[in-house]
Amino acid sequence: xxxxxxxxxxxxxxxxxxxxxxxxxxxxxxxxxxxxxxxxxxxxxxxxxxxxxxxxxxxxxxxxxxxxxxxxxxxxxxxxxxxxxxxxxxxxxxxxxxxxxxxxxxxxxxxxxxx
Amino acid sequence: xxxxxxxxxxxxxxxxxxxxxxxxxxxxxxxxxxxxxxxxxxxxxxxxxxxxxxxxxxxxxxxxxxxxxxxxxxxxxxxxxxxxxxxxxxxxxxxxxxxxxxxxxxxxxxxxxxxxx
Numbered sequence: 593x594x595x596x597x598x599x600x601x602x603x604x605x606x607x608x609x610x611x612x613x614x615x616x617x618x619x620x621x622x623x624x625x626x627x628x629x630x631x632x633x634x635x636x637x638x639x640x641x642x643x644x645x646x647x648x649x650x651x652x653x654x655x656x657x658x659x660x661x662x663x664x665x666x667x668x669x670x671x672x673x674x675x676x677x678x679x680x681x682x683x684x685x686x687x688x689x690x691x692x693x694x695x696x697x698x699x700x701x702x703x704x705x706x707x
Numbered sequence: 708x709x710x711x712x713x714x715x716x717x718x719x720x721x722x723x724x725x726x727x728x729x730x731x732x733x734x735x736x737x738x739x740x741x742x743x744x745x746x747x748x749x750x751x752x753x754x755x756x757x758x759x760x761x762x763x764x765x766x767x768x769x770x771x772x773x774x775x776x777x778x779x780x781x782x783x784x785x786x787x788x789x790x791x792x793x794x795x796x797x798x799x800x801x802x803x804x805x806x807x808x809x810x811x812x813x814x815x816x817x818x819x820x821x822x823x824x
Contacts, residue, residue, distance in 0.1 A: 624809040637797065637815040644810075683750070687809045694740045694763055694799075695813060697750045 594618060596684055598698035605674045606706050612659070613669045613701045615684030622646075624686060628658070628669045631700075632680040640682070643667060671703075679705045709734065711800050711816035719822045725786040728819045730798030732779050738762070738803025739781040740813065741773060744795040753796075756781050757803045785821075793823045 595618045605611035617626070624645045631637040643651045643660050650658050655675075659668045671678055684698040712731045720726050732739050740763075741753040752765040756775035773783040779800075785792055799813040 621809050625812065627812070629815070636817040639812065639814060642812060687811050689809050693752045693765065694755050695752070699749055 594688055594690070594693070594696045596686060596696045596698040598682075598684055598701050600701045601699070602702045602704070604704045604706055605671070605678075607674055607676060609674055610670060610672045611674055611703065613671075613682050613684075613703065615667045615669070615698055617665050617667060617684070617686055617696070619665065619686065619689065621689055624689070626658075626660070626667045627685045627695075628656070628667075629683045629685060630678075630680045631683065632677075635680075637683070641669065674705050676705050676707060679703055711798060711814055713796075713798050713816040713819050715819060716817065717820050717822075719824065720788050721824050722788055722790060724788050725784060726788060726821060727782055727784045728796055728798075728821075730781045730783075730800075730816055732781070732798075732800030733814055736800040736802055736814075737779055738801045738811070739775060739779065740799045740801070741781070741783050742797040742799065743767075744797055744818070745793075750797070753783065788823045790823050793821060795820050 597616045626643045628640040629637050630640045641651050641653045641656050655672045657670045681700045683700045685695045688696050714729045738757045740755040743751045755763040759775045770786045775781045795818045797818045798816045801811040801813045
């Protein structure tokens with residue numbers, strides 16, 4: 593089965609604090625990409641960060657970083673120094689390797705940032 | 708490089724009508740995928756076009772169709788609109804190289820919000 597699971601429908605974080613969003617996935621592939629996308633309310637879905645599975649080093653983009661555990665098929669997103677503009681829906685995703693899908697998306701985690 | 712663009716951004720239609728949405732991918736990208744996003748169903752894959760050919764198709768009725776032009780621009784059409792077709796329709800583009808399906812990075816457009824009355 594091709595699944596991506598985000599077990600936290602909603603999370604809250606205080607401004608300037610750190611928050612971690614969880615994602616687990618299923619795959620039989622050894623070489624693949626994983627993605628976190630951000631979708632602010634009524635705004636465009638943008639790519640936050642990408643992890644290449646063959647790279648052991650965790651990807652980092654400014655305040656965003658991942659904790660990639662390949663054996664555990666876990667791919668969490670850490671947001672440091674949270675800002676009000678980080679409030680959004682966050683989707684974890686990976687390309688599908690079979691079937692009638694392009695990407696397999698998680699159900700999303702809504703992040704609220706408290707001032 | 709310009710991002711993915713979609714037109715129109717908003718549409719209001721009535722049941723039974725048809726609608727055509729347009730998507731222009733990032734320059735150089737040959738793959739265009741369409742998704743339907745609703746609060747209840749989340750993101751659902753409609754279809755993918757690559758080099759003017761449908762390469763992949765999700766589980767949607769035949770009322771949903773698409774095409775791709777030689778310049779990689781894509782259109783999707785929904786005929787005989789139903790209330791349940793009200794959604795945000797997202798287009799995403801990627802380079803689309805063969806043999807690297809599990810390494811493709813998609814970039815999304817702003818979406819077209821369709822309301823069916």
